[in-house]
Amino acid sequence: MKIIMTFIWSFLLVSLLNYVVGSIANIPFNFEAGVIISLGFSVLILVIGQIIPEGTVADH
Secondary structure: OHHHHHHHHHHHHHHHHHHHHHHHOOOOOOHHHHHHHHHHHHHHHHHHHHHOOOOOOOOO
């Protein structure tokens, strides 16, 4: 479920960013570029999540 939600949130946020930046720069919205970038971004997030070790919090 974590992987699916990562893909969904990545798609939504990158598509939103793609639309806003395209509107500011006065270029047409490119859906395919947003999908490709969001897939790469979500894979990067998942890899970083696997690399970072899960540590226990010490009680003080």
